[in-house]
Amino acid sequence: MANCVKCGRNLPSFSFGKKICSWCVQHEAAQRGLEPEEAVQRVEPAPWLRRQSSSMVVTQVLFGINVAVFLGMTLSGVSITDPTSQEIVNWGANWAPLTLTTQWWRLLTCVFVHIGIIHIAFNMWCLWDLGALAESLYGHATFAAVYLITGVTSSLASVVWHPRTPSAGASGAIFGIAGALIASFYLGEFSLPRAAVKGTLRSVVTFAGYNLVFGAMMGRTDNAAHVGGLVSGLILGALIARVAPDPEAPLRRIAVLALPLVLIVGGTGWWLHSRDYIRHMQRGVGLLAEGKTDQAVNEFQTVIGRRSDYAAAHFALARAYAIKGDLAHAEAEFKRVLELNPENESSLYNLGFVNIEEGKLAEARAAFQRLLAINPNSANAHFGLAAAAMEEKKYQEAIQEYQTAARLNPDLEGVYYNLGRAQAKLGSYDDAIGSFKKELENIGDDYNTEIALANTYEAKGMKKEAADARQKAADLTGEK
DSSP states (O other): OOBOTTTOOBOOSSOTTOOSOHHHHHHHHHHTTSSOGGGSOOOOOOGGGSOOOOOOHHHHHHHHHHHHHHHHHHHTTOOSSOOOHHHHHHTTOBOHHHHTTTOTTHHHHGGGOOSSHHHHHHHHHHHHHHHHHHHHHHOHHHHHHHHHHHHHHHHHHHHHHOTTSOBOOSHHHHHHHHHHHHHHHHSGGGOOOHHHHHHHHHHHHHHHHHHHHHHHHSTTSOHHHHHHHHHHHHHHHHHHHHHOOOTTOHHHHHHHHHHHHHHHHHHHHHHHHHTHHHHHHHHHHHHHHTTOHHHHHHHHHHHHHHOTTOHHHHHHHHHHHHHHTOHHHHHHHHHHHHHHOTTOHHHHHHHHHHHHHHTOHHHHHHHHHHHHHHOTTOHHHHHHHHHHHHHTTOHHHHHHHHHHHHHHOTTOTTHHHHHHHHHHHTTOHHHHHHHHHHHHHHHOOOHHHHHHHHHHHHHHTOHHHHHHHHHHHHHHHTOO
16 A cells, blocks of 8 residues: 655555645645635645654663562562472562463562563663564554553463463464554554554564564474464554554553453453352362362362353362261262263262261272273272272282282382282282382382381381381481
8 A cells, every 4th residue: 555755645556656635635625725725625735744742751661660570570589590380479570370260460569570581681781672663653642552452461361372381472472462562553533654654563563473483493482472472563553543543542552441441451350250160179279288178079069050060160179078087978970070071080980988987888999990981091090999909808919909000000109008918818928018119119118108017017027127127117207
């Protein structure tokens, strides 16, 4: 699309070589006295000739906040090159389990947190260049609004796309500025003469394209935030250029910026409310870890009340019931998980052991056999079958199943301890001693294993070894 060489406005399509827009033609005619002045709409100065502030105070403030936060992180002991996920979360990074519960402010604070010196150096370099250009075109207030709105939008895109991974950085907002510039240069009153805009436009487009491709190739780069910022920036830039290009008409500019902001805030509120069950789920998990089982049960029941088909909530509730010793409800919840996901191996495994505690050995065996049908190489299934055999006092079968489990997963905790118990029941004391020692090699010092080893030594008549094992067990508990 061609531009008027006098005022910079876009010429209509199919102008067939025209270089001056109809407004400028009418304006010149009026100046020559060919048309009355009052019949001609006044022609505004070209956008790049308007008196605009060369100050980049907003860019400098944003730059300063980012650097100040990074220095604060560094002085507090955070690694300057490779901060941990927990460290950046502590400083306000975007992380779904917190952002989607009560800490929605992370959608903004994460824009000022960076993951190492290389990350902030590259982002601040881009912010300084693009920010100076955007601030000179849009003005201070509009530039600040575009930066913050696109920053929040990029954070939303990130938390939706990567709910399990903390994210941080100014790149989403910087992509927003790039998108706004691209749209504004292509559309409306910000269109400069082709010669003036061509180099700048090419640089901005190259910046956006290169970083998107580079981000797709690098596993740690949050391209969801980049895309969210770029798209929201393109939309804002297009609205400003088409609807409110004149900074001297602030009400129209405010309305243009307020509409996307209202849509973002409203949409975010609806989206967070629709996922309120996540907040209860996370709270329940935390309460269960703290040993507050009854409260955790209430939270998981709330989740299920809002999303009855949420298998993870039924599984968590089943675990909570099992911890409480409410085996009947635990069994019912594990079965509900299997109704929702018939091949859930963890539920089959846990259901089998709940059945063992209930004395339902046939049902326990059925659960472990079903697990084997799903996964023939499941060490857990053989471990469960061995536990059922132990309850039935079928010690030889138990030994065979434990040995199979150990072969499939030599690091399976408890497999050698239980194998030793089964061997000791049959009087195979040497084999049992070897199994108990193997368990200690795998997991380190353990009170129960030391006691079982001591009992086996005694059964074999090895008094000194038994005393040594008992003393070691006492040392582990602090007894004298």
